[in-house]
Amino acid sequence: MLVNLKDILKDCEQHKYAVGSFNTPTLETLRAVIRAAETLGTPVILNHAENEEEVIPIEIIAPLMVEYAKNARVPVAVHIDHGETFPYLMKAIRLGFTSIMYDCSSLPLETNICRVKQFVALAHPLGISVEAEIGAMPNNMAGCANGKEKSDLSYMEAYFTNPQEAALFAERTGVDALAISFGTVHGSYEGEPHLDIGRVKQISSAIPAETALVMHGGSGTGEEQTRRAIDAGIRKINYFTAMDTAPAPVLLDVIEQAKGTPVHYGRLAKLAMEIMEEKVKEAMLVFLNGRSV
16 A cells, blocks of 8 residues: 555554665565565555665666555555655656655755755645655764774764754754654664664654654664664664675575576575565564554
């Protein structure tokens, strides 16, 4: 069932859980996420990020995402993740996306507010939900070592989302969801990070009730901290790296065990899908936060 993000977030807030938001740049990841959601009977979000165009163009993957969402037995939102250019966002809307993240977080606060507010005014009459971001996610910042972020992110506190600025942003823009920075990163961690759960609580108390909080960088945060973040007010969690990297060791082993015998790609693709499906289900069960399925 194809829905917009706001519809799902209402249920998340009512039952105090977080919906999983998974990037699906291949047919295998798309099928894995849908199968996991249907097995558990939980809503889900399918993501496509603007920086995934080199993996697969939106014109190719969007019709598949929308079709799978329409035919799913659970509510599914089709969402642009980290959309940064206006023409790209409009293309996504024309292709059937029901939710858009307009990421202007690298810009000054006032510019971020003005651009997002304008886009919300355009998107909401079309039934399109809007997510934005305030604060800095440190994947491309100092502290990155060999592609993995340090677990001690205390030096990053200056980049964390300010609760008062978050309240101002939400009130002036009218966004449906707001991604905040409180210690998570995009990609992999070296060890388990230390999340500022108190900051999440402060922001949740400061923003309008109709604005949902989003946690990016859900891979590697650990079950306990993830549940604490949900209890503090997080209602949407982006999760990709752990899912996307899970099949590689198994597939390598299959190829090595073949000892030169041809290995059919279809077999590898099916196995990769099944591994990712299990990884997604593991994450979803944490995100559900005790909600019965």
